[in-house]
Amino acid sequence: MSFGSRLKELRTSNNMTQEDLGKKINVSKVSISGYENGTRSPDRETLVCLANFFDVSLDYLVARVPEHSCLTPDDNIDLKKLLDSNLTVSYEGKVLTNSERQKIKNILIGVFW
Structure with a gap:
């Protein structure tokens, strides 16, 4: 499609x-x-x-995925994999740049380690 x-x-x-x-x-x-x-x-x-x-x-x-899939409460999303992926990630409608993705990863490292 x-x-x-x-x-x-x-x-x-x-x-x-x-x-x-x-x-x-x-x-x-x-x-x-x-x-x-x-x-x-x-x-x-x-x-x-x-x-x-x-x-x-x-x-x-943009028809990169065939169906509109909804997440359920049981779904597990790995934030590192999401931030490392080629998927478009946005926050409040603003698409994150590679630099912003890296900053978020650095913050998460500080929180968890």
Whole structure:
């Protein structure tokens, strides 16, 4: 599934028009249409806005993973593996840089050792 078809699926499953979605994330209806039909690509900030708006991961939104998977309380996430991975990690909507990831790892080392 492409990014455009994933976006359209999310939009229509939320009973939204392209215009509705555009207003919610502050882009034009024409831009939403372009994203959905593959003639335009959103910038990183818009991707983050879309992922946050639909409450999905960036990987799911850009179709890197096939299904929207939800974590359960029984799931175990290794923070070191997460920070070392190529996954996009964000905090309050801000995508972490490699430098910020390293700072977090250093803080965790100080806490646990």
